[in-house]
Amino acid sequence: MMRIGPRKECDISSSCIYIDADGCPVKREVYRVAERLEVRVVLVANQWLRAPERDWIETIVVEDRFDAADDWIAERAGEGDVVVTADVPLASRCVANGARVLDPRGREFEEGSIGDAVAQRDLMAQLREAGVVTGGPAPFEKRDRSRFLQSLDRILQKIRRDAER
Numbered sequence: 001m002m003r004i005g006p007r008k009e010c011d012i013s014s015s016c017i018y019i020d021a022d023g024c025p026v027k028r029e030v031y032r033v034a035e036r037l038e039v040r041v042v043l044v045a046n047q048w049l050r051a052p053e054r055d056w057i058e059t060i061v062v063e064d065r066f067d068a069a070d071d072w073i074a075e076r077a078g079e080g081d082v083v084v085t086a087d088v089p090l091a092s093r094c095v096a097n098g099a100r101v102l103d104p105r106g107r108e109f110e111e112g113s114i115g116d117a118v119a120q121r122d123l124m125a126q127l128r129e130a131g132v133v134t135g136g137p138a139p140f141e142k143r144d145r146s147r148f149l150q151s152l153d154r155i156l157q158k159i160r161r162d163a164e165r
Contacts, residue, residue: 014040015159017152018073018099020085021045021059025140026104026148030084031057033152037160042076044069080159082152100155104140106147108155 017034019027021043031052034041043051043059046069051059062068070090077083079098085091091101091109101109 015080015082015156015163016040016042016077017082017084017156018077018094019043020069020073020083020087020090021049022047022069024084024086024104026084026145027051029145029149030152033149033156037153037156039082039156044072080163082155082159084152100159102148102151102155104148105144106149106151108151 017030017039019030019041021027022045027043030041031054033039034056035054038056041057043049043057045059045061046064048061049059051057060072062072070085070087070093073083073085074090074093074097077094077097077099081099083091083094083099083101084104085094085101086103086105088109091103094101095109095111103109
């Protein structure tokens with residue numbers, strides 16, 4: 001594992017945004033919201049990636065093995081944290097740990113809906129293996145970014161209000 005940037009532990013009084021960074025299309029949006037709300041960002045990837053040099057951004061490069069980034073995030077993300085990922089199994093693990101999980105299109109994975117998301121993912125994988133479904137997700141659009149920004153801001157504001165109580 002290679003660490004780039006300052007090492008600071010996240011705790012309930014200082015939320016973190018963990019980004020499953022390989023291929024994440026909304027990193028810049030996360031930086032904007034995180035800087036405004038003074039929230040730490042941890043990018044986790046299997047390979048080196050370019051990130052702004054800020055004291056509140058940390059980049060973690062994990063070993064190049066299947067699910068290494070997912071394992072790293074799932075072991076650390078918990079209550080008061082936000083995880084940004086399109087990976088449904090990772091989302092499920094993080095929701096189970098009490099983290100808030102948001103996909104890049106602004107959909108929040110929650111305790112009551114994560115089971116449906118996992119089942120849908122598994123069904124689509126089976127259909128693709130059978131050759132029934134050959135397409136992927138719809139193209140990522142400007143409105144997806146907007147929905148993501150609104151959802152991230154809403155979640156972080158709620159976490160902040162809850163922590164102040």
